[in-house]
Amino acid sequence: MNLQFFASRTMTWYMAKKFLLTSFGVLAALVLVLQTLDLLGESGNILAYPGNGEPQLWQYVSLRVPQLIARFLPFAVLLGALITFVTLNQNSEIIAMKSAGISAHQILAPLILASMGIAILSFSFNERIVARANATLTAWDAADYGPIPVDRGIVSNVWVRSGDDLIHATQASGRGAGVRLTDITVYDRIGGTLETIITGKSATYDRGGWLMKDVRRFDVTRGVAEPLPSLTVARGVTPDRFTLANVDADERNFADLRVAIADLQAAGRPTESLEAGLWHKVSGPLSSVLMPLLAAVAAFGLARSGQLFLRAVIGMALGFAYFVADNFALAMGNIGAYPPLLAAWGPPILFFLIGETVLIRTEE
Incomplete structure (x- = not known):
């Protein structure tokens, strides 16, 4: 049994590079299309305020793009992993790797490593940029896209x-x-x-x-x-x-949200929904690590079945099922039906076990 995590440095770099370029290419295409559609729908409201023009439209784009990146990055990673695996199968590279004695987990390892880097980058991006963009866009929308009052903690x-x-x-x-x-x-x-x-x-x-x-x-x-x-x-x-009447987990970074939760708890106020949002700030970016595992069904078994399209659809279905379960659990956590830790970490753990079970039973 081969216990090495990576097959070789060359193969690790080759697969990670291919996966990263594909994922970020898919993300760029998704953000471009969605931002265009969103701007078409919102430009009328922005330009309705007297004096607003093209600079305000670009300001809206600068605030909206970080939100779209944060929301659709895991989708892009899922599609990037699927496209990478399908391409490798079409070129018979997976078959060559298996013939060389490389295990399924070793084939998957470079993508897992790359997705860990994406998760760290996503968490930092959410903390430093997305939270501020959410707060600023909310305040701007409340002002009907007019001048935003200076925030002095009031x-x-x-x-x-x-x-x-x-x-x-x-x-x-x-x-x-x-x-x-x-x-x-x-x-x-x-x-x-x-x-x-x-x-x-x-x-x-x-x-x-x-x-x-x-x-x-x-x-x-x-x-x-x-x-x-x-x-x-x-x-x-x-x-x-x-x-603390209007504490929004999406508009605060991890440290600020912890302080707000502590203040609310000291005052005897319920904080379950905010605690779920706090832990989801960590579990959300980590969902990128799951995507290659859930998409791996499209990589293996093709030599026996030849049903490439069907396996790609199954991988996509597993990925989207995760997003549905994650949103459902977070909604249950927001209303207090689920404990905060279960709401944030339940879906990632569940789908990790599902992905590992499918991989081990079919390939290892």
């Missing part, structure tokens, strides 16, 4: 519900007990009926409640407004409900 237009009451703040700045609210409005409701509207210029967290300054209280039933110098409202509403 959360704008925050709504919080406390029992039947609704609380709105134009801005929330700061962290922890030092959070300050600006232009706050409290809609005091009893049984769904609006009783009182309380407005204030500012509010600070004070002994479990929010101390409002320059208060105006309007009694809806009597139609009477009453000015007050200060008033404490919303007892039991913690500061994190304003500052």
Whole structure:
């Protein structure tokens, strides 16, 4: 039994180079086509804002392309592995390798090594570029593709519900007990009926409640407004409900998301969906390592069956089944139906076992 992981340096370099060039070529074609279609659909909204023109269209492209690369890189790796294996089979190179005593795992090893490099590159790209692009594009879209407000750590237009009451703040700045609210409005409701509207210029967290300054209280039933110098409202509403009201895992890198999760946990808030997104930042790029294994069904057994097209379809079906399972598990994790670790790591482990079982039973 041959226990060497790589057959030879020359063969490893040859297959890895062929696989990488094919995968990145497929990725470039996919991104080009999808970005063109996306820009055609969104250009009307971008140009609808007065003063926008060609520079804003290129700015949109610069923000959208990283998202497309991050989303479709595993697809490109899957198609690249399939094309590489099919080409090797058509040229009888797989048969020659098997005749030389090279095992199926040794044939697969160069592609696994190359895909590990792709996974590392993908994780770094997501952390440094994609997360920022997601946050910027979301803010730009919220501004109707107009000027984006400067981000100074201020959360704008925050709504919080406390029992039947609704609380709105134009801005929330700061962290922890030092959070300050600006232009706050409290809609005091009893049984769904609006009783009182309380407005204030500012509010600070004070002994479990929010101390409002320059208060105006309007009694809806009597139609009477009453000015007050200060008033404490919303007892039991913690500061994190304003500052961490809209934490999006896609818009934060791994380190920032861990800090946000820790803050939410300290405040007793549920974090299961964010934890699933945190671990998926690692398991997502690693899915590229699985693609050659799932596509390997297109590489072997052709000398016996000759059904190249059918095996390529089976390999593609296994790859797409993985993406369906991964998205389903992540969705279940977001709603709390799956534990975060299971949601992020369940599909990769399951399809790794499936791929290894098929490879060992058919070829080893």
